[in-house]
């Protein structure tokens with residue numbers, strides 16, 4: 406089926422004046438939302454509920470009747486529904502999360518991480534990228550759709566929105582940055598009606614990336630699984646004056662070295678499609694390098710990665726073609742002259758589709774080798790990899806919406822190296838795409854802004870993204 410042409414774009418039906426006002430509103434709301442420091446883990450609890458209430462107030466300001474749930478103290482999530490006339494099938498879901506990772510102004514931020522400054526063409530602050538910017542885009546789309554109802558003399562909280570054949574669900578949840586079990590995970594188990602949809606969009610895709618002179622828009626169709634293991638290394642306590650081979654710290658350090666060594670690449674179907682589609686859009690030299698990246702020889706794959714792209718993208722690609730192990734926490738020792746008899750290493754593992762939890766346990770034991778008998782493994786977190794179809798009505802529409810807004814842009818499918826709330830939605834069978842549309846200036850270090858210092862999102866990037874998300878919503882529901 407050829408993708409819908411989106412000609413004309415639904416957004417073209419609105420006058421420029423409306424878009425200017427919508428954009429101004431979006432930027433103001435985003436800055437405001439950044440000022441609510443909805444840090445996860447919350448200490449003390451509360452700021453996530455504050456953010457949910459701030460978003461709910463925004464939704465009420467244009468006539469919706471949102472629902473705020475607080476299943477755990479201070480952990481607020483907010484939901485709203487715009488009605489269609491019920492002739493178009495199951496709803497469309499605009500998903501997001503409202504929590505952010507911690508930020509410390511003393512770490513060198515140009516603007517305070519919770520000041521919500523708008524300066525030099527950016528909205529600055531923790532969450533601008535991950536992911537209050539997308540929250541603001543989604544709320545911006547709801548605002549425009551609600552205005553349709555009001556212009557027709559209807560109540561946007563109750564009446565079908567003119568032109569919508571299916572409902573639009575908005576869900577902005579707490580706790581994503583800590584696994585989402587007290588946010589989207591709880592909602593899936595207890596209020597699935599708030600999330601059940603024919604498909605939806607979420608964070609972390611649809612953002613332009615300039616590679617070798619072409620502008621690509623990776624649409625996130627899959628995400629890696631996540632496992633966390635704590636490894637207790639047992640040695641023998643002793644006096645520091647007489648070193649021992651079974652010093653637990655020394656063994657743990659060797660274990661870390663073995664675990665952190667990158668494993669063999671494996672190209673999954675989504676990554677194969679990505680490499681092929683990117684190669685098709687580039688010249689023959691770059692295409693040849695990409696063929697090596699996806700080839701059978703790990704050394705040539707690595708050499709090609711080094712040769713072809715920006716280290717930021719190479720690091721992401723390297724992670725997307727293998728299971729990764731990243732040591733994160735190391736504890737050992739009590740006093741300098743005591744040989745430690747115990748050490749603890751916590752490792753963060755990201756798995757490709759096709760790698761099972763059992764595979765990972767075996768891989769850890771294999772890498773530990775002769776150290777394995779000294780180690781106890783404890784799995785403390787597990788989440789399966791997820792993927793959505795790289796075809797079908799919604800995926801084709803996302804591609805068409807990018808092309809309509811940026812005819813030179815090349816939409817491609819991609820896997821995220823990290824996990825999102827998509828892992829919870831998969832339990833409801835909701836196909837979810839990472840699609841928070843932004844057109845960046847070439848050279849923007851966007852990937853480095855996730856959880857980074859000086860997190861910020863371009864005002865013009867948002868200006869481009871709002872009509873794209875509107876086109877997607879209006880077309881899928883129209």
Ligand SMILES: [Zn+2]
Pocket residue numbers: 502535536581608
């Ligand atoms: Zn996020």
